[in-house]
Amino acid sequence: MADLHLTGLTKRFGAQAAVYGFTLEVKDGELMCLLGPSGCGKTTTLRMIGGFIVPDEGDILIDGRSVLRLPPERRPTAMVFQRYNLWPHMTVTDNIAFGLRLRHLPATDIHKKVREALDLVGLPQSGAKWPHQLSGGEQQRVAVARALVLEPKIFLLDEPFSNLDARLRVRMREELKALQRQVGITTVFVTHDQEEALTLADRIAVMNGGIMEQVDTPDVLYRRPQKLFVADFIGTMNFFSASYKRDQRALVTANLRIAASGPWADGGAVTVAVRPEDVRFGDGDDGLPARVRRVVNLGHYVEVTAENPDLGAIKIFTDGQRQIVEGQMLKLGLRRLLLYGEGSDVVEETAPQISSPSVRI
Amino acid sequence: MSVTTDTIPRSGGGGGWFWFWSIDAFRRSLGLLFLIALAVFILGPLLSLILWAFAGEWFYPAVLPQVFSLKWWTVVLGNRSVVDSIRYSLMTAPTVTVLSAIICLPAAYAFARFEFPGRKVLLLSFLSANSFPKIGLYISIATLFYRMNLMTTFWGVVLIQLVSTLLFMIWIPTGTFRGINRSLEEAARDVGASGLRTFFKITLPIAMPGLLVAGLFAFLAAFDEAQGTLLVGSPNFITMPVMMYTLVLNYPQPVGAVFSILLTLPSLVLLLLAQRFLRQGYLAAGYTL
Amino acid sequence: MKSSSWEGRAGLLLVLPPLIVLVLLILVPAGQAIVSTLRVEKDGHVVYSLARYTEILHTISLRRSVGFTVRVTIASAVATFGLAYPLALYLRFTKGWVSTLLGALFIVPLFIPTVIASFAMTTFLVNHGYVGTLLHYVGIEDMPSLVYNATGIVLTEVWASIPFATLVLLAGLQGIDDALIESARDVGAGPMRTFLAVVLPLNMVATVITVSLLFIGILGSFTIPYLVGGNAPQMLSVVMTNYFGSYLRPDISVGLAVITFAIASLAGVAYVVGVSRRERHAI
Numbered sequence: 009m010a011d012l013h014l015t016g017l018t019k020r021f022g023a024q025a026a027v028y029g030f031t032l033e034v035k036d037g038e039l040m041c042l043l044g045p046s047g048c049g050k051t052t053t054l055r056m057i058g059g060f061i062v063p064d065e066g067d068i069l070i071d072g073r074s075v076l077r078l079p080p081e082r083r084p085t086a087m088v089f090q091r092y093n094l095w096p097h098m099t100v101t102d103n104i105a106f107g108l109r110l111r112h113l114p115a116t117d118i119h120k121k122v123r124e125a126l127d128l129v130g131l132p133q134s135g136a137k138w139p140h141q142l143s144g145g146e147q148q149r150v151a152v153a154r155a156l157v158l159e160p161k162i163f164l165l166d167e168p169f170s171n172l173d174a175r176l177r178v179r180m181r182e183e184l185k186a187l188q189r190q191v192g193i194t195t196v197f198v199t200h201d202q203e204e205a206l207t208l209a210d211r212i213a214v215m216n217g218g219i220m221e222q223v224d225t226p227d228v229l230y231r232r233p234q235k236l237f238v239a240d241f242i243g244t245m246n247f248f249s250a251s252y253k254r255d256q257r258a259l260v261t262a263n264l265r266i267a268a269s270g271p272w273a274d275g276g277a278v279t280v281a282v283r284p285e286d287v288r289f290g291d292g293d294d295g296l297p298a299r300v301r302r303v304v305n306l307g308h309y310v311e312v313t314a315e316n317p318d319l320g321a322i323k324i325f326t327d328g329q330r331q332i333v334e335g336q337m338l339k340l341g342l343r344r345l346l347l348y349g350e351g352s353d354v355v356e357e358t359a360p361q362i363s364s365p366s367v368r369i
Numbered sequence: 370m371s372v373t374t375d376t377i378p379r380s381g382g383g384g385g386w387f388w389f390w391s392i393d394a395f396r397r398s399l400g401l402l403f404l405i406a407l408a409v410f411i412l413g414p415l416l417s418l419i420l421w422a423f424a425g426e427w428f429y430p431a432v433l434p435q436v437f438s439l440k441w442w443t444v445v446l447g448n449r450s451v452v453d454s455i456r457y458s459l460m461t462a463p464t465v466t467v468l469s470a471i472i473c474l475p476a477a478y479a480f481a482r483f484e485f486p487g488r489k490v491l492l493l494s495f496l497s498a499n500s501f502p503k504i505g506l507y508i509s510i511a512t513l514f515y516r517m518n519l520m521t522t523f524w525g526v527v528l529i530q531l532v533s534t535l536l537f538m539i540w541i542p543t544g545t546f547r548g549i550n551r552s553l554e555e556a557a558r559d560v561g562a563s564g565l566r567t568f569f570k571i572t573l574p575i576a577m578p579g580l581l582v583a584g585l586f587a588f589l590a591a592f593d594e595a596q597g598t599l600l601v602g603s604p605n606f607i608t609m610p611v612m613m614y615t616l617v618l619n620y621p622q623p624v625g626a627v628f629s630i631l632l633t634l635p636s637l638v639l640l641l642l643a644q645r646f647l648r649q650g651y652l653a654a655g656y657t658l
Numbered sequence: 659m660k661s662s663s664w665e666g667r668a669g670l671l672l673v674l675p676p677l678i679v680l681v682l683l684i685l686v687p688a689g690q691a692i693v694s695t696l697r698v699e700k701d702g703h704v705v706y707s708l709a710r711y712t713e714i715l716h717t718i719s720l721r722r723s724v725g726f727t728v729r730v731t732i733a734s735a736v737a738t739f740g741l742a743y744p745l746a747l748y749l750r751f752t753k754g755w756v757s758t759l760l761g762a763l764f765i766v767p768l769f770i771p772t773v774i775a776s777f778a779m780t781t782f783l784v785n786h787g788y789v790g791t792l793l794h795y796v797g798i799e800d801m802p803s804l805v806y807n808a809t810g811i812v813l814t815e816v817w818a819s820i821p822f823a824t825l826v827l828l829a830g831l832q833g834i835d836d837a838l839i840e841s842a843r844d845v846g847a848g849p850m851r852t853f854l855a856v857v858l859p860l861n862m863v864a865t866v867i868t869v870s871l872l873f874i875g876i877l878g879s880f881t882i883p884y885l886v887g888g889n890a891p892q893m894l895s896v897v898m899t900n901y902f903g904s905y906l907r908p909d910i911s912v913g914l915a916v917i918t919f920a921i922a923s924l925a926g927v928a929y930v931v932g933v934s935r936r937e938r939h940a941i
Contacts, residue, residue, distance in 0.1 A: 107560030505915020
């Protein structure tokens with residue numbers, strides 16, 4: 009097994025840097041997700057690891073040794089591509105055996121390894137089939153088998169489920185997770201789907217504009233996004249803006265005053281972020297007044313959109329125990345705030361003191 | 370919703386005048402009419418050719434020959450120079466096709482896969498092979514061939530026919546190679562195949578149908594070439610199409626007809642072999658750069 | 659892994675062999691031909707002038723040939739296009755045995771050598787030929803001749819060009835997403851409106867490619883006008899051959915080739931513009 013180390017990877021296409029100063033450490037057996045919007049450089053990074061793109065700067069180390077000078081066929085990496093990845097002129101067995109035959113293994117060994125790989129991905133009967141006879145999910149499983157049969161040190165996947173339907177995607181995701189645990193292989197997975205990243209990954213590296221925004225476990229990433237971009241990109245988040253009054257040690261809006269202090273400039277704008285599950289309903293007269301605009305029942309929870317003059321439209325997730333109808337007036341409380349000021353990391357307020365001269369809170 | 374089964378004319382809109390187009394029966398009979406007209410236009414001349422080839426006597430205005438006979442076949446096949454022309458054609462056209470493939474296919478791959486300065490201009494320049502009138506070229510080429518002692522030689526004929534095949538052998542394979550998803554090749558590199566092995570084990574087999582179509586067109590272009598072959602090859606190398614000029618202008622009609630059928634046979638054999646691939650748009654892929 | 663400079667060198671190296679053939683057998687001869695037409699001997703000196711082109715343009719028969727060639731070429735290209743476009747539309751949008759048969763039929767001329775096509779066409783169209791016979795039974799006797807004139811050339815050119823034009827147009831039409839057409843029908847556009855507003859503009863590139871390559875191909879064709887055309891006026895390629903072989907004036911012949919090439923270049927420009935438009939769309 010192996011660890012993977014990327015240091016200062018930079019790749020420019022023309023004048024534009026697709027990836028800039030990208031540093032990341034993937035531990036032995038870890039499943040790392042590269043997550044970001046399209047065009048953020050995640051696929052470029054993955055293809056640099058696989059050897060399909062040569063970085064302009066930086067280094068790629070596998071088990072502490074640079075693989076930069078190795079062409080893709082000599083790197084100890086194996087990749088599963090987005091689609092069209094099975095060779096249409098070869099049977100499933102031939103697809104999987106292709107790489108083994110290149111290594112001049114004895115025929116009996118090849119046979120045995122192909123059988124094992126097909127068993128591993130749950131397709132023991134499909135060896136003689138042609139790629140076009142397989143469903144999308146089966147094709148993707150064969151692609152996984154083809155990559156894993158070579159026992160690579162690093163397993164790379166480039167949005168492997170993006171061409172599957174929603175149900176199948178969820179199933180394949182779970183299968184992959186189980187498989188990765190079973191084999192214990194160091195894996196880098198690229199996706200633009202945050203749900204996929206949150207459910208699959210041991211750690212997630214969020215990328216934006218070719219730059220690493222944050223790398224953390226899914227839990228930390230969700231609870232405490234370091235940058236505004238991550239806060240906006242991962243999960244649902246409510247935002248409103250306030251300005252910082254240093255002498256009052258508070259953030260103020262038209263009607264509200266939130267006790268907080270941070271490394272922000274006096275009078276500077278600070279974006280306040282609240283997770284929908286951190287908004288609670290106040291009892292009696294306590295809380296910020298808000299009118300309910302929309303109620304959407306999403307099955308296992310209810311999404312309420314309410315409007316307050318200071319916060320704007322605000323989303324609240326509830327369990328649906330309490331009856332809420334559109335047009336109704338509510339009192340809201342905020343349990344936990346994340347504060348993002350110009351040029352600084354997040355400041356977390358777990359029990360914010362909010363007061364208002366005009367409204368009782 | 371679908372409008373194809375509507376029988377009611379729509380008011381307004383551009384379709385108003387063409388409401389009858391929506392009636393299935395009208396469309397079908399129009400298609401049938403089109404089919405019959407096209408069949409007469411395309412097959413008529415060929416049918417008349419076949420009848421002439423087996424006509425012993427055929428005077429106007431009989432619909433069919435008065436006497437059917439195979440006598441013209443013995444005349445044609447008994448003619449030494451006719452048999453020679455068949456032999457020359459079957460020597461030159463395959464040679465040209467293979468030579469053209471060897472020269473052009475690596476270039477087509479490069480056009481499809483590599484980025485290099487002037488790629489588009491160079492690719493377009495092959496269009497000039499078909500846009501400068503051949504006779505103007507041949508007059509200049511003839512001077513060059515005289516100097517190089519290529520006139521009236523086998524290789525002179527091969528070179529002159531090669532010119533007509535370039536466009537097909539570059540453009541169609543370029544389109545074919547470009548149509549192959551790169552990740553199929555990358556997947557092979559990833560599991561340990563070198564660039565060359567990837568080409569021969571993955572790219573080439575997948576591209577084969579398109580390359581066969583290109584080869585077919587190159588073969589037909591070489592086989593069909595008469596103007597340059599006449600200039601460079603005669604009197605030593607008279608190929609079938611060149612022979613055809615002589616037969617058409619100097620012999621009775623049935624002789625030309627018999628020879629035409631002989632001349633069409635290789636194409637027909639190839640047509641049957643290539644039928645499957647032709648429907649898949651490989652030809653058109655080449656013209657889109 | 660390859661770097662871009664490696665790629666550039668390898669690319670140029672692989673492209674070199676056909677390029678050498680192109681340069682030696684087409685570009686250099688063509689260049690020589692063009693230069694030779696400008697070279698005129700005057701008082702024992704060689705000078706460069708346009709004298710030969712003035713001579714060509716002052717020769718009435720040659721001027722007529724240029725006009726005749728352009729007219730026949732345009733007529734053939736337009737007729738082929740007019741036949742191939744409905745055919746491609748029918749093949750693209752209608753299923754059934756009629757469509758299947760049409761699909762098998764239109765491809766046939768592709769496999770018939772042009773010499774044969776021309777010869778077959780003459781036996782078919784000639785007075786007292788097959789068409790004549792059939793017309794005789796319908797009671798029509800005095801038909802204007804269909805062959806050994808412009809009509810014969812156009813008919814044969816159309817016959818020979820249908821497969822190519824239909825294939826390229828069909829490939830273009832197949833590239834249009836069904837959903838685009840269905841949504842136009844869905845908002846109430848009739849078939850004609852759908853065709854004009856959706857299909858025609860989306861297939862513009864294939865159209866330009868088809869028309870320009872048809873024009874270039876027909877303009878330079880020799881066999882068809884040689885065997886099916888009349889004595890006068892003749893298409894330029896036939897005139898060139900006559901000037902070279904019979905009148906022993908290769909210089910006039912080459913001059914006509916250059917003029918033909920110049921006309922073909924106009925279509926070439928249309929082609930390049932059409933193709934680069936497609937590349938922009940692809941991005």
